[in-house]
Amino acid sequence: MMLPHNWPRAMANAETVMAAAEILASPEQVLAALVTTDVERWWGSPETYRMTGWTADLRVGGAWTVTVRTPDGRRLPAGGTFLEIEMPRRIVQTRRYDWNHPTLGRHETTVAYLLESTAAGTRLTICHGGFAGFADAAAEHAEGWARVLGWLQGYFGEGRRAA
Template sequence: MMHFPRVQSMTNGETIMASAEIEAPAERIFRALVTSEIEQWWGSADTYRLADWSADLRVGGHWTVTVRTANGNDLPAGGEFLEIEAPRRIVQTRAYAWDHATLGRRQTTVAWLLQPITGGTSLTICHGGFAGLSAAAAEHAEGWGRVLAWLQDYVEAGRLVTA
């Protein structure tokens, strides 16, 4: 197996760029992002776990998620799919249905870009809409780094996150 660098994530205070090179084909990663399989890898016992997830995977379709924090709070979010080009690209809106400490209920946009590379796939997330909320952008950049690490570990090693 080739060893790819782990995850990179950064922000300029307005937009987040996060990336990982994953030893799997784009089709495999895309499936982990858009099916109920997402519930198996997104989260950790010390942060949060997906308690409920659903998606109408089509342009104009809606998605919803509820995460359960380590202390038992349920936090819902959702949005709409703006673009879908399986297995290369997903663009979706995202907003919390609760008053997030640094972002509130502001709607942002997340683009997932999957590019085949030798030995796997380069996955890049571009998350925009943080203008004027640099603390929220920094917090979310850190979060996207965790998410990509969870996905990378799950897809490459087949490890399930334990509850």
């Protein structure tokens, strides 16, 4: 079944990235895919990067970490802290690369995942803020979130389900 306007959409201004997509899974399944080791199963592709070594202490104040593995073998650590958790509607977390990202360096940003139940599954909206002074990074992350949401749609569209 094709949904109207179900493709991932993303845009950025100089400070904030907004991205959204319809996901053919329940909010609980989508959140599990975003904040559990399921991240390693779908987030990335052989030609871009893969997420590995995901850990998360899923509570307010809890930390999360992941290693981004590039096709050329580099291992780039990232992580942050969970600021708000309202299961299964909303998670807010900080995010920082622990390496010198080309457009963002080690500047900390904030990602909010907002989930709304729909007839077909979940509308996932991502609000990624904290890019003031980093307009190039905001534009790059808008492209990245559209790609990530496409991967997430594919993960659920192929009949896989989060535990």
